[in-house]
Amino acid sequence: MYLKSVTILREQFPKKNRDYPFTIPSLAKIDTIEFPRNVTFFVGENGSGKSTLLEAIAYQCEFNTGSGGRNNYYHVDRGEAAFGDYIRLSWLPKMTQGFFLRAESFYQFASHVDETARLALRPYEAYGGKSLHEQSHGEAFLALFTHRFGKKGIYLLDEPEAALSPARQLSLLAVMRRLEREGGSQFIIATHSPILLGYPGAQILSFDSAPLREIAYEETDHYQITRRFLENRQRFLTELFDEV
Template identity: 60%
Template sequence: MYLKQVSMKWHEVTKKTEYPFNIPAIQSLDQLPLTSNVTFFVGENGTGKSTLLEAIAYQCGFHTAGGSRNNLYDVHAAHSALGDYIRLSWLPKVTNGFFLRAESFYQFASHIDEIDDTGYANYGGRSLHEQSHGESYLSLFLNRFNGKAIYLLDEPESALSPQRQLTLLKIIHDLQGQCQFIIATHSPILLGYPDAIIYSFDGGKVQEIQYEETEHYQLTRYFLQHREKFLKTLFEE
């Protein structure tokens, strides 16, 4: 691991009742140790997992709409409101890496079209806009992810079929000796990565949980085992 801990600088926060400091899970956060090369953030929408991941990207010097330290482009509301109020503890510090943000990946792809002069060597030899959504993600993972680096992925499963989520797991496995991953996800497939640390943002606090304790695993397992009963109950409510 390179990034060892994320700490809140609460002594610098003057408006703790305002967003994003009023998010319950963020309010509960003091120090978050990172003890595995692969860490997952899970939780319902609005619980703060993507907000914290974005703040980490900001402190890494990555573009908060997606990209690395070298990607500079304008996107509305790309500033991280939390970024100035966290501290990252490194050993050693790395500057190489990438922040994937699903909701603004289109703008990142357009930015690459404007600046690329390598024949899209880092993206499979074609413009990301000329590939399907899932293909463009895999092109990024397969061609750009390498070396000693930290990769921050915000809901990468949004463009990936189950089969391609398995491909991403293989990519992470192949890079794990050199790279660190922090991933915000809703995918029970990605969460199954062996020996990963999973932090849940549900219930108003950030806490480590096991894979089988995640709602993603429990709900998916129950649905697959009791589909007809589950849907009957759901539709009758």
Template identity: 60%
Template sequence: MFLKRITLLHEQIPFYRDYPFSIPIIKNFEELNLKSNVTFFVGENGSGKSTLLEAIADKCGFHTAGGSRNNQYEVHASESPLTKYIRLAWLPKVTNGFFLRAETFYHFASHIDSVEASYAYGGRSLHEQSHGESFLSLFLHRFHGKAIYLLDEPEAALSPSRQLTFLKILHDLTKNDECQFIIATHSPILLGCPDATILSFDNENIEEIKYEMTNHYQLTKNFLQNRERYLSELLREE
């Protein structure tokens, strides 16, 4: 592990009514101690998990549309409004790493083409691969030791079988304490990563939660076991 603690600097916040402090969990946030090589942020859309992850990436110097400290390209609204109000504590500090944002990965892939750096991603343009293939090319060829990786919904482009492939990559990269991952996800498959810490953003404060207690696991399990009942209730005409 490299990043040990994230602290919100409340004394520097001018107005709590403005975004992102209008998000309850961000407003109430004090300090978060990280204790695993893999940490998951889980919660409903709009709960604040991606907002906090983006601020961490920005504070690390990573491009907030996707990339590392060495990837510089123009994308609208790329600065996180939360960045200047958080403090990161490291032991030791690392500068190598990457921020993946699924929704803006196209811009990163275009940047890689513009600087002719596809050799670092398997030798093929990321745009010439399917969305899922390009994500796996990134994970396989760009991710390696002594680094921190911040991933926002990496499952967005991955089929269930490819999510299992990524789970194996995640395990291999962290088993010798070579890498640290913080991942915002909705995937019950990825959340099954052994020895990971799962932090729920679904209430007014961030809380550690067991895998089987996540809404993602419970809803998926109940749907698969009771599909006909779920569909009957969901599609019932009023």
């Protein structure tokens, strides 16, 4: 593990006119968030603060907050981390290698790779040998995970399942396991996927609680709703449609 904890610098919050993200309930009453394991998942409804915190961590790591690592220089609208100046990271040891993936701006990252490839001797070596735009969305994500991610690094992923079929989500789990075992890589992932959340031994932090708290896999809505649906699909849908 590399990132040990995140401290919320509440004393530096704006004194007046506090708007989002300073009013997020999950972050309002917590001072320190510990990361005791190599794999941590952030779960919660949209707007609960999980992406906000993940972007802030990426900002403090000096990763491109659109998508990228330390050496990816390009601009993306809404690529700034509003909470980034209000947290402090504690490391053991400090890790500078890694990557931040924001699924919604991956297209712009792929375009940035094409721009920089024109000056490279082996332009797409880190992405499977060809432009990310020449691959399907899911193929491009897996090419990134397989070829760009190294054995030692911290990888921050914001809803990576957005482009991945269930089978490719399992492939991502396999990549994570290999990188964790071979080099101790650390992953912090915001997700809605019950497949990804099933990674063995992972820490799961719920942002639907105020303050956020660690929960078991079986406690997540993702597991409970999916299981209920799969065990009795017809009854589930009948109950759902009766409420409409």
